[in-house]
Amino acid sequence: MRKRRKQESSSLFPIKIDQFEKLLKSKFENNPDLSFSVYEHENKKAAVFYISYLVDLEKAEEFLLNLLLTMQKEWTNASIQNEIPLISGDATINKLEDILEKILLGTAFIYIEGEDSVVSYMMPNKEKRALTKAETESVVIGPQIAFTESLVTNLNVIRWSIRSTDLVMEKILLGKETIHEVRLIYLKSVANETDVNTMRERLKTLEVNSIDDSSVLAQYIEDSSASIFPQFYLTELPDRFAYTITQGRVGVIVENSPTAIIAPSTFLSFFESTEDLYMRWNTGSFLRILRFLSVFIAIFLTPMYVAAVTYHYEIIPSDLLISIGQSRAGVPFPPIFEALFLELMIELLREAGARLPTKVGQTIGIVGGVVVGTAAVQAGITSNILIIFITISALASFTAPSYLMGTTIRVLRFPMIILAGILGIVGIIFGICFLAIHLLKLTSLGRPYLTPIYPFQMKDLNKVLFRLPPNFQWRRFLSFQPKDTSRYDKTKAKKKKDIDE
Amino acid sequence: MDINVKAGPKTEIRAFYLFFIISSLQLGVGIMGAPSIVFMESKQDSWISVLIAFLIIVFILFIMLYILKQYENTDIFGIQADVFGQWLGKLLGTVYIIYFLAVLFSVVTTYIDVVRVFIFPEVSPFLLALLLMSLVTYSVLGGFRVIVGVCFLFFILTHWILFLLIEPALEIDWTHLQPVMGASITELFKGAKATVYTLLGFEILFFVYPFIKNKEKVKLPVILAVGWTTVIILITVITSIGFFSPDQLMRREWPVLNLFKIQTFSFIERLDFVVVAGWMMVIVPNIVILMWGITYGMKRLYQIPQKKTLYIVSILLVIASAFMDNHFQIYSFTDIVARSGFWVGYIYPLLLLPLVLLKKRWRRKKGRGKGV
Numbered sequence: 033m034r035k036r037r038k039q040e041s042s043s044l045f046p047i048k049i050d051q052f053e054k055l056l057k058s059k060f061e062n063n064p065d066l067s068f069s070v071y072e073h074e075n076k077k078a079a080v081f082y083i084s085y086l087v088d089l090e091k092a093e094e095f096l097l098n099l100l101l102t103m104q105k106e107w108t109n110a111s112i113q114n115e116i117p118l119i120s121g122d123a124t125i126n127k128l129e130d131i132l133e134k135i136l137l138g139t140a141f142i143y144i145e146g147e148d149s150v151v152s153y154m155m156p157n158k159e160k161r162a163l164t165k166a167e168t169e170s171v172v173i174g175p176q177i178a179f180t181e182s183l184v185t186n187l188n189v190i191r192w193s194i195r196s197t198d199l200v201m202e203k204i205l206l207g208k209e210t211i212h213e214v215r216l217i218y219l220k221s222v223a224n225e226t227d228v229n230t231m232r233e234r235l236k237t238l239e240v241n242s243i244d245d246s247s248v249l250a251q252y253i254e255d256s257s258a259s260i261f262p263q264f265y266l267t268e269l270p271d272r273f274a275y276t277i278t279q280g281r282v283g284v285i286v287e288n289s290p291t292a293i294i295a296p297s298t299f300l301s302f303f304e305s306t307e308d309l310y311m312r313w314n315t316g317s318f319l320r321i322l323r324f325l326s327v328f329i330a331i332f333l334t335p336m337y338v339a340a341v342t343y344h345y346e347i348i349p350s351d352l353l354i355s356i357g358q359s360r361a362g363v364p365f366p367p368i369f370e371a372l373f374l375e376l377m378i379e380l381l382r383e384a385g386a387r388l389p390t391k392v393g394q395t396i397g398i399v400g401g402v403v404v405g406t407a408a409v410q411a412g413i414t415s416n417i418l419i420i421f422i423t424i425s426a427l428a429s430f431t432a433p434s435y436l437m438g439t440t441i442r443v444l445r446f447p448m449i450i451l452a453g454i455l456g457i458v459g460i461i462f463g464i465c466f467l468a469i470h471l472l473k474l475t476s477l478g479r480p481y482l483t484p485i486y487p488f489q490m491k492d493l494n495k496v497l498f499r500l501p502p503n504f505q506w507r508r509f510l511s512f513q514p515k516d517t518s519r520y521d522k523t524k525a526k527k528k529k530d531i532d533e
Numbered sequence: 534m535d536i537n538v539k540a541g542p543k544t545e546i547r548a549f550y551l552f553f554i555i556s557s558l559q560l561g562v563g564i565m566g567a568p569s570i571v572f573m574e575s576k577q578d579s580w581i582s583v584l585i586a587f588l589i590i591v592f593i594l595f596i597m598l599y600i601l602k603q604y605e606n607t608d609i610f611g612i613q614a615d616v617f618g619q620w621l622g623k624l625l626g627t628v629y630i631i632y633f634l635a636v637l638f639s640v641v642t643t644y645i646d647v648v649r650v651f652i653f654p655e656v657s658p659f660l661l662a663l664l665l666m667s668l669v670t671y672s673v674l675g676g677f678r679v680i681v682g683v684c685f686l687f688f689i690l691t692h693w694i695l696f697l698l699i700e701p702a703l704e705i706d707w708t709h710l711q712p713v714m715g716a717s718i719t720e721l722f723k724g725a726k727a728t729v730y731t732l733l734g735f736e737i738l739f740f741v742y743p744f745i746k747n748k749e750k751v752k753l754p755v756i757l758a759v760g761w762t763t764v765i766i767l768i769t770v771i772t773s774i775g776f777f778s779p780d781q782l783m784r785r786e787w788p789v790l791n792l793f794k795i796q797t798f799s800f801i802e803r804l805d806f807v808v809v810a811g812w813m814m815v816i817v818p819n820i821v822i823l824m825w826g827i828t829y830g831m832k833r834l835y836q837i838p839q840k841k842t843l844y845i846v847s848i849l850l851v852i853a854s855a856f857m858d859n860h861f862q863i864y865s866f867t868d869i870v871a872r873s874g875f876w877v878g879y880i881y882p883l884l885l886l887p888l889v890l891l892k893k894r895w896r897r898k899k900g901r902g903k904g905v
Contacts, residue, residue: 344652346803455656455664457810458648462664465817468690469668472682473675486682488549 043126045148049079052143056081059132066135071100076107082140088157092140096153100142107144112151120154158182163189166268168435174310175271183213183287186270190217190285193274198222204235206249206286210242213287214249222280224513230477231282231295246289247436255475260443262436263476265297272306280514282477296477296512300485300496302437303327308499317498324497326428330441333425334371335452335460337418341367343456355417362412368453370414374422375445377404382426382442483511534619534833536611537604538743544677546741548750550685554741555758557684557818558734560765562643565787565812567731567766568773572782575724577709578716579770582724586732587763589725589879594735594755596882600889601742609739610833616888623834630830632877636733637823638850639870641665642857644816647787650860651809662854665813665820666847672821673828673843677744680825684818691814694793695765697804698772701792705775729879730871731766734819735759736878740826 047055053068060066068081080097096116105111109123120139125131126149131141138156163185166178179186187201202216214235218228234253243249250264251257267273268291276294277283284293303323308316340348341356348356363370381400385393408414425445432438444467451459474481484492489511494500503525508514571579604612609629614622645661672683716724738755745751773788776795782788793805801807827846828839857863 344803344806347801347806349797349799349802352800455660456652457807458652458661458664458813461810461813462668464690465668465687465814466671468686469672469675469679469683472672472679472686480682482682482686486685488685 043148044128045126045143045150046146049077049143049145052079055128056131059128073101073103074106077145078107079143079145080140081135081143083135083138086136086138086157087140088138088155091155092153096140096142096155109144109147109149109151112142112144116153118153118155121151122153123149123151125150125152158184160185169267169269169272169305169433171269171305171307171310174306175269177270178268179270179273179285179290179292181288181290183215183285186285186292187215189270190274190277193270194219194277199277202232204232206235206238207240207242212243214243215285217277217283217285219277219280222278222508222514222516223282224280224515227282227296227477227479227512231284235284243286246284246286246291246293249284249286249289250293255477259470259474260440261299261471261474261481262302262434262440263295263297263474263481265294265301265434266291266436267294267434268292269306275306275309279509280512280516296479298476298483298496298511299471299474299481302434303432304496305433313499313501320498323431323433326431327441330425330429331444331448332460332464333421333428334375334418334445335448335463336457337421338367338371338449339452339456339460342453356415359415359417363415364412366453367418368449370418371422371449371453372446374408374414374418375449378422378426379442479512484509487511534610534614534622536615537606538608538611538833540606540744544744545746546678546681546744548745548747548754550681550754551738551741551745551751552754552758552761553684553688554681554737554822555735555755556762557688557815558737558822559732559759559762560815561734561819562640562647562812562816563731563733564766564769565647565789567728568770568788569782569785570727570731571724571770572774572779574727575716575720576779577711577774578714578721579724579774580710580767581714581716582721583728583763583767583770585721586725586728587759590732590735590759591756593879593882594738594759596886597735597738598751598755600882600886601739603889603893606743608741608743608833610830612739612885612889616885616892626830626834629877630827630834632873633823633826633830634846635866635870636874637820637827638853638857639863639867640816640820640823641850642854642863643867644812645854645857646860646863647790647809647812649858651790652806657855658858659851659855662851665816666851668817669820669824670843670847672817673824674840677825680821683821687814687818691811694808694811695768697793697796697808698768700796701776702768702772704795705772707775709775709779710771726875728766729875730867732759732762733871733874733878734762736882737822737826740829 049070053070056066056068065083065085066081067084068079071078071080078100080100082092095118099116100107100112103111103115105115113121113123125134125141131150131152134152134154135141137154138158139152139154141150141152143150160182161180163177163180165176169178177189179189190201191199196219198219198221200216200218200220204214204216206212206214216228216232216235231253238249238252240252243252247266250262250266254263256263265276273283273292273294281297282295284295286293304320305323308320310316311319341360345353360367365373377400381397384400385397388396405419409416409419426442429438429442429445432441448460448463451463453459455462471482472480472486480487483489484496491507492509492511494504495509499505506518506520506522506525508517508519510517568579571582575582600612601607604615607615610622610626613625616622617625641662642658644665645658648661649656649658672679675682735755735758742748742751769789769792772792773782776792777785777788785791790805790809793808794803796802796804824843824846828842831837831842832839857866
């Protein structure tokens with residue numbers, strides 16, 4: 033569409049109203065939605081046209097048609113703008129392409145025969161849902177609202193959380209067939225310029241027919257599409273978004289998408305929750321370390337069981353070996369099948385629970401988890417102990433605050449179990465090595481994915497691995513090289529007080 | 534061939550990472566058997582031998598740094614081309630590459646041997662070699678920064694193994710280490726020479742030097758790296774000598790791995806299995822740097838693309854490993870590598886130093902002659 037505009041730049045007007053109507057109708061062939069009505073007043077003809085459901089009809093009738101038809105003066109562009117003083121009034125549009133573009137954004141037009149442009153009034157009627165609680169990234173304390181599908185609402189929420197003139201929200205239009213508005217958001221006094229430029233470059237050079245959602249956009253502009261790890265954090269929490277923007281990162285929001293993209297993101301940032309910040313520093317640190325631990329449990333607990341029971345029963349102490357042996361005595365399958373079967377069942381339960389309505393989902397969870405689990409053990413298909421391990425690792429995999437990362441972790445378990453079933457501990461270690469090398473190779477917006485672990489940045493560790501009391505947190509996240517490296521003056525925070533007499 | 538190397542900002546690293554590069558390369562398969570090898574030569578005074586070896590290496594490192602400082606920004610290939618001329622320089626560079634290849638091969642086969650002895654007697658060496666070389670290929674493809682990252686990350690991820698030595702260390706019989714200075718001076722030096730294979734790896738400094746951003750800070754991380762390796766070897770040597778009786782120690786080829794059997798927890802025991810498998814993470818950075826050295830050298834000397842060398846060498850090594858399934862074959866091969874390593878790593882820098890200085894003096898004279 034944008035290309036076409038360049039080709040036809042001559043003005044359409046003046047034009048006969050009948051002709052104009054025919055032209056417009058031809059553009060909306062077989063579409064009964066275009067409302068085009070012609071009025072006469074003092075020998076002048078005027079056409080009012082819009083798409084009825086895109087325009088706020090009440091407003092259009094009360095402030096546009098009413099005023100237009102009761103006007104005493106002669107109809108000209110100037111007099112109409114004078115008499116109908118809506119803020120969005122604009123009499124500069126004279127090209128068909130512009131009219132078509134605007135009409136799809138909910139604009140009503142008045143064309144007076146003989147004038148060389150149309151008067152447009154933007155009165156869009158955009159249906160949207162109200163702000164609701166976050167569903168996929170729910171938090172216990174802190175702000176509860178989530179982004180919605182409406183870009184305007186999201187911008188409003190962001191502006192209210194970052195009240196600074198430094199906040200830039202660049203508008204970029206994406207898509208060849210259907211256009212989507214995308215906003216590039218950053219703090220110009222803090223954000224690293226290379227990051228902003230890289231992101232802008234990637235957005236502007238992207239050539240696709242349309243963008244379905246911000247998660248799709250993120251996949252288009254990611255550094256490595258082959259990787260299983262998400263390289264941009266997708267959040268639906270405005271407070272998380274605002275927090276990362278003030279840290280100096282770059283954000284992207286897309287029209288019609290309730291999730292925002294945060295870039296660059298590190299591997300460890302996928303395990304940070306905003307709740308860690310709202311908690312006290314020590315409890316926050318505990319929760320964060322718990323989450324890192326849970327990643328290891330989620331990926332390696334079941335494979336370790338498979339490896340130990342298949343090949344290395346020597347490493348299981350004899351007391352434990354007896355109980356494992358007893359529970360496995362009736363199971364006719366090798367451990368790898370047993371484990372894969374149970375993991376698959378858990379995944380089925382999760383997927384079914386996610387697709388079904390909430391109430392039915394709960395019932396299915398109970399039926400699947402409790403009834404089938406107990407029955408499977410009694411029928412001698414699986415062992416008790418493995419059920420315990422599988423359940424723990426499933427629970428652990430759900431602790432990741434990012435749903436994308438949680439899914440990645442759950443998927444990673446399957447190759448790990450297979451490796452453990454083939455080569456025992458050696459296979460598991462091979463898997464760890466491969467993952468570590470893979471993570472080292474990944475980048476996010478051109479920055480290493482594993483910072484601040486590698487490239488090592490000691491001063492940033494208190495932001496990712498654990499937290500320190502506020503008076504030690506005076507630095508920003510240095511690995512991303514923000515323009516401004518300190519959050520507040522450290523001298524005051526470091527001042528020591530003597531004993532009170 | 535340019536004598537000086539231009540490293541781009543993408544490949545430059547901080548001097549701090551040298552610590553991890555050198556100690557990752559030094560700590561490999563050698564340390565598994567180091568105590569019994571040293572013990573054969575210098576008995577209860579093995580720890581003194583290790584310290585002597587440390588001092589010798591520090592001395593050689595200073596010489597290497599001194600040689601490197603004579604040039605603007607170069608590696609061993611540039612130096613050799615400058616001192617010996619293009620032809621001889623290329624030949625000596627090829628010797629270095631073949632030496633690296635031999636070390637790489639000996640590390641891979643020794644590790645496969647250990648896995649076969651400890652965990653899977655029946656597993657095919659081909660499969661294990663394939664796993665190892667695929668990891669190496671994957672990381673070398675990432676470029677120099679990823680290779681340094683592998684050293685750094687795996688260094689940190691593997692050092693928990695040291696904690697497993699606490700329990701055997703508590704059961705040391707100190708009388709095994711007495712009397713001190715029972716060995717003669719020649720025995721001590723023989724013991725020091727026995728650690729050659731274990732402590733080799735510092736020669737990588739000749740390769741990575743041009744990639745270091747802050748060259749003024751090179752000394753400390755290098756010395757610390759060798760120091761850290763020495764400390765770890767000292768710990769294993771003293772623990773092994775104290776824990777095993779002399780007869781037991783002589784009979785064991787990898788006494789360090791046997792030490793891990795002692796540690797038990799209520800939920801896991803026989804940690805030697807876990808450690809032998811986990812040793813892969815000690816081996817990987819080791820062979821990754823060696824492989825990088827080979828590909829880098831081939832590019833410097835013969836302008837062969839690094840990818841090409843990488844694929845060819847990896848495939849050849851996997852095939853060759855499949856045929857190395859005889860324990861004594863591997864043992865004697867490692868022995869040859871250790872002996873050649875003594876010449877390449879320890880003696881060669883000593884020979885190179887006077888030549889480099891002569892060349893410099895000759896050049897200065899020539900320059901002055903021209904000026905006058």
